Amino acid sequence: MTDELVNMTSQEVKRYLDENSVDQYNLVDVRQGWEYEEYHLPGAALIPLPELADRLNEIRSDRPTIVYCAAGGRSAAAANLLKGQGFTDVYNMLGGIKSWKNEYAIGPQSLGMIYFSGNETALEILYLAYGMEISIASFYTKTASSVTPELAETFKSLARFEEGHKAKIFGAARQLDPSLKTREAMEVKAAAGKVLEGGITLEEFLERTRNYLDFPNGALEAAMIFEAQALDLYMRCSKKAANSSSAEILRWLAQEEKGHLKILGSMLERKAANP
Known part of the structure; x- marks a missing residue:
């Protein structure tokens, strides 16, 4: 990959959301619908990971984008996908919504892709x-x-x-x-x-x-x-x-x-x- 994945802790995300108006960023929940209904961050748009590639047009590419899931694994994959499609200002919330709720989250925070530099034949x-x-x-x-x-x-x-x-x-x-x-x-x-x-x-x-x-x-x-x-x-x-x-x-x-x-x-x- 040409750009390294950028992570934010839940505390950093909270601070960012508090300091910026809702029209200045994208907040995307990539969990499934039933997970979103149970609990989600205020103002978050639901775009499940399986649908993300087909719904890129719903996300403003000229704004910073924060993605989250349950524990941070699916959102890390989503962040990498977004960056690969031209979204330059993308952040993955470490620990997912479980860390937001101050619960202990077990799971892969970010599973690295096969290395892709962008210069391959x-x-x-x-x-x-x-x-x-x-x-x-x-x-x-x-x-x-x-x-x-x-x-x-x-x-x-x-x-x-x-x-x-x-x-x-x-x-x-x-x-x-x-x-x-x-x-x-x-x-x-x-x-x-x-x-x-x-x-x-x-x-x-x-x-x-x-x-x-x-x-x-x-x-x-x-x-x-x-x-x-x-x-x-x-x-x-x-x-x-x-x-x-x-x-x-x-x-x-x-x-x-x-x-x-x-x-x-x-x-x-x-x-x-x-x-």
């Missing part, structure tokens, strides 16, 4: 995308064994989709580099993509957030963070890809990840309706 972008798909598929496969049967089936299905994405990316990479003969060779090229920004591997992330994943909605929220980061990467990279075929594939991948986010969002809604 079309082939390097495909390597990054392949690495992202490896991480997402691995997350679903590893997590499926520790969640409810219904969620496990969804995660397994999503993991199969990600495997299909890898095949499509590999095909596009071979068009740009005919010497790339096997999927194994592609995985070697994409090996750096297995490490999240800041040098955190998928395994380290799962270890650090093991307790969080035990929470009723923890695994779903973590999955939404991953999918939002993939969407962010593909939306950014599709604008940069010089090769029209690569750009088309990246746009297709972005649409796929949008669909996955909506599936996960619907599951959160169902869990709320049938706790």
Whole structure:
């Protein structure tokens, strides 16, 4: 990413809101509707994370934007997505609304994307995308064994989709580099993509957030963070890809990840309706 994620504590957000009029900033809640109805910050606009990419026109890009969720993970992904789409003054509220209510929040504050500098070639972008798909598929496969049967089936299905994405990316990479003969060779090229920004591997992330994943909605929220980061990467990279075929594939991948986010969002809604 070209810009580092900027965080604000809940106390800093409170102070900022107190010192500025409501027409000077955007305050965006990226949780689900039922979460918003339970409690939300005054004046916050509800744009659930699965809908964010399709509703960017509802957010004034000429104003500072503060995003928040329950614990800070989904909003960090949302902030990165906004920055990737040209929003320059974006802040993630650390700890989410739980910290605002002075409750102790457990969960990933910000899960780094695969590193994207903005200077990659079309082939390097495909390597990054392949690495992202490896991480997402691995997350679903590893997590499926520790969640409810219904969620496990969804995660397994999503993991199969990600495997299909890898095949499509590999095909596009071979068009740009005919010497790339096997999927194994592609995985070697994409090996750096297995490490999240800041040098955190998928395994380290799962270890650090093991307790969080035990929470009723923890695994779903973590999955939404991953999918939002993939969407962010593909939306950014599709604008940069010089090769029209690569750009088309990246746009297709972005649409796929949008669909996955909506599936996960619907599951959160169902869990709320049938706790």
